[in-house]
Amino acid sequence: MFKAVLSDSNILKTSFDAISSIVDEVQMQADEEGLRLDALDRSHITFVHLELKKGVFDEYQCDEPMKINVDTEELMKVLKRAKAEDMVELTVDEGNLILSFEGEARRKFKIRLIDIEYEAPSPPQLEYPTEFEVPFSLLKDSIQDIGIVSDKISLHVNEEKFEASAEGEFGDAKIEYLHGEKIEESARSIFSLEKVKEMLKADKFSESAVLRLGNDMPLNLALKMASDEGELSFLLAPRIESEE
Amino acid sequence: MFKAVLSDSNILKTSFDAISSIVDEVQMQADEEGLRLDALDRSHITFVHLELKKGVFDEYQCDEPMKINVDTEELMKVLKRAKAEDMVELTVDEGNLILSFEGEARRKFKIRLIDIEYEAPSPPQLEYPTEFEVPFSLLKDSIQDIGIVSDKISLHVNEEKFEASAEGEFGDAKIEYLHGEKIEESARSIFSLEKVKEMLKADKFSESAVLRLGNDMPLNLALKMASDEGELSFLLAPRIESEE
Amino acid sequence: MFKAVLSDSNILKTSFDAISSIVDEVQMQADEEGLRLDALDRSHITFVHLELKKGVFDEYQCDEPMKINVDTEELMKVLKRAKAEDMVELTVDEGNLILSFEGEARRKFKIRLIDIEYEAPSPPQLEYPTEFEVPFSLLKDSIQDIGIVSDKISLHVNEEKFEASAEGEFGDAKIEYLHGEKIEESARSIFSLEKVKEMLKADKFSESAVLRLGNDMPLNLALKMASDEGELSFLLAPRIESEE
Structure with missing residues (x-):
């Protein structure tokens, strides 16, 4: 059982706008702590990390760790349809990531999960002289x-x-x-x-x-x-x- | 003698925006009751009906029934030039539909009437189970x-x-x-x-x-x-x- | 020494928007009175004259007359980047026209001066019956x-x-x-x-x-x-x- 409800659709919209221009496919990892995503672009030039802890969500439930593999372009097409005032709900069924936008009407989108061999990359640990x-x-x-x-x-x-x-x-x-x-x-x-x-x-x-x-x-x-x-x-x- | 004056240019703009994407040519029928238009697209998939009764207009005069045949794309090009606050006047002369937009300046457009064999289609009468x-x-x-x-x-x-x-x-x-x-x-x-x-x-x-x-x-x-x-x-x- | 500071970037933006669509290269003439520019398009159809007297500027200094030859398209690209609230400063060094926009940050652009044989054209003096x-x-x-x-x-x-x-x-x-x-x-x-x-x-x-x-x-x-x-x-x- 996975369910995450978010009142600020801009968080997802804006992060996936960047992510979808960097990588074509991505794996979101959900567990009881929240959602995270690590990805490396094909040419190994950009590494992206997204972390949305449980507390970001208005409601969050994830009984056991799961991996959600999606095509980022398909996901972005759907996210663009969210309005600023929409309440967003994420769930998964057998083969889909389900996004529901709740506003004047209830708009529900299913995106096919994809089957990728995905080894989540780890960011290199670097020491920086400046911040x-x-x-x-x-x-x-x-x-x-x-x-x-x-x-x-x-x-x-x-x-x-x-x-x-x-x-x-x-x-x-x-x-x-x-x-x-x-x-x-x-x-x-x-x-x-x-x-x-x-x-x-x-x-x-x-x-x-x-x-x-x-x-x-x-x-x-x-x-x-x-x-x-x-x-x-x-x-x-x-x-x-x-x-x- | 035909003359119709309308203070809300959006009525014409918005209806012809739809109409011009459905049909290329159209016949407006004017009589003392008002203006009407019935049209069927080439592939017989969409039927459109527009009715603007005398009361819609700020001023309306039509001494005898007449048919005004125009190219919808040309008409739309002109209507797009109307500003929200413009007063629109429609008249006809020998071979033109004349649109005048009255605002800061008086902007007058003539659109050539076209010569089409046009049998205004009638909408099928259908009984619907829902509304x-x-x-x-x-x-x-x-x-x-x-x-x-x-x-x-x-x-x-x-x-x-x-x-x-x-x-x-x-x-x-x-x-x-x-x-x-x-x-x-x-x-x-x-x-x-x-x-x-x-x-x-x-x-x-x-x-x-x-x-x-x-x-x-x-x-x-x-x-x-x-x-x-x-x-x-x-x-x-x-x-x-x-x-x- | 040439330095001109202008608080209204729109003056330059809007004039060079027109000028750059008329002529590719232009000579600005600076002297202690201010800046001026006269240009004639290649086909001799449009003559353009811009005059910005000393008083237009918040600060203006020009010790000796100078000619500033620039590619109008390159200049326009830079001017477009000015924000309405930016303070604009123009200076020149050996081979560049330097534009600084002062706002939240200091943004400084150098445009290469070009080497053109330029005889500033004079507008014909015409007597008009109307104005x-x-x-x-x-x-x-x-x-x-x-x-x-x-x-x-x-x-x-x-x-x-x-x-x-x-x-x-x-x-x-x-x-x-x-x-x-x-x-x-x-x-x-x-x-x-x-x-x-x-x-x-x-x-x-x-x-x-x-x-x-x-x-x-x-x-x-x-x-x-x-x-x-x-x-x-x-x-x-x-x-x-x-x-x-």
């Missing part, structure tokens, strides 16, 4: 800004500011943000703009993002709910540049 | 919901609820709405989603729709103005399914 | 209205009204606006709708436009800031019609 917070909207703006000059983005943080920049043939772009945090070492890495864009689709999960950067290390981007019961985080491998 | 009301927005949502799993929509009504549903390869969708009306028999038919979509473009004519359903009978969808002076209604032939 | 004012939104509407019947627009003004009109194969369109000004002669010319559309992109420069028309003369369209410190004006050559 700081940035408004999510600023990150979104920055990739749009950078996109007009380049398809790479260089992220750099030092004592006083966080910088996103790129140099292109016709011009350069640089965004500087005073993070106001204590950072003793500076760090810089370069990423594919396209890949950063995928992660940043999750724009309603949290208003600010916690970034961790190192020199030529993966970018760690974590979105945390105010309640601390839910987290969506990403690890993005850096591009190795022969020179910059 | 119930549904919010228009719910119908619009339902076809979007169904559209993600199938290109057919099954409509079903019983004592307590109205149901729109479909089964697809990757999933199913079902929308249940408690209609709160007295229906003693249940009824079910299946329709082309594309065709339902065409009718539902008329979304500003009325906030709710009256549906009549029977087993494998055409869908009767009627939109009525609060004033009872105007009506836009559709008949849509059911799909014949070998089994369901 | 009148029209709301900018009305002009925008008119070209959309005309666009549904034709790709030419006839502009006509007489004592009491300004008229935009066109005749097409399937219909005609005519927009009449009572200008309420003293005009003793009437005038009429025909223009390419496409070219008028390019000029009318500058829709946030001023709420009303001053038009000057003559018989088969260029259209003179001038947008003036309330403060009289800034002006964006266009000259558009008429189409020669064998008969109308």
